[in-house]
Amino acid sequence: MITILLADDQALVRAGFRALLDAQDGMTVVAEAGEGAEAVRLVRELNPDVVLMDIRMPGMDGLTATRRIGEDPRAADTKIIMLTTFELDEYVFEALRGGASGFLVKDTEPAELIQAVRVVASGDALLSPSVTRRLIAEYAAKAKEPGIAPCLDLLTEREREVLTLVGGGMTNDEIAAELHMSPATAKTHVSRTMMKLQARDRAQLVVIAYESGLVRPGWL
Known part of the structure; x- marks a missing residue:
């Protein structure tokens, strides 16, 4: 069973993801968080397999939360998928540096979201889409020489x-x-x-x- 934590400040988005994922064989949403600090706390408590993490949230944002989780040895087995509204989001590269396993745009097709959760839970990264590599290439140069x-x-x-x-x-x-x-x-x-x-x-x-x-x- 793949356990999933949803971290997004929009309740309707979380509800939609929960309905979709809970309906799949071998998947269950174990908790929801409306902001980053709560997501970090729940990861430490529940040790979910996958976190769907929105980048932009009030309080602690998804970028900071991802970095905190990535630095925590207790969360070494938890994989993070970043959720963003835009394909070329300047913060996604920083999220990958902080420990995220990939990213998805929020309007991705349901089948792609389900497959992404399975891929990341198995230990792979969401690097097959060319847009991911393009984003890394674009922002790696800006991150540091x-x-x-x-x-x-x-x-x-x-x-x-x-x-x-x-x-x-x-x-x-x-x-x-x-x-x-x-x-x-x-x-x-x-x-x-x-x-x-x-x-x-x-x-x-x-x-x-x-x-x-x-x-x-x-x-x-």
């Missing part, structure tokens, strides 16, 4: 190659084909890279790839 990060010294040459390809939005199968290895080997390299860089998921690997300079905006 890229430069090779010291943490990359922990990686082998092959792991750097894999990180670069993850940053380019490639799946494990695509990485395997590019580097002439099996998908299982590619998955192992990705997992080891995540562990060495202490990344929660592929979303954070993409952020690291841009911020370290391995991938630069405009390369995709």
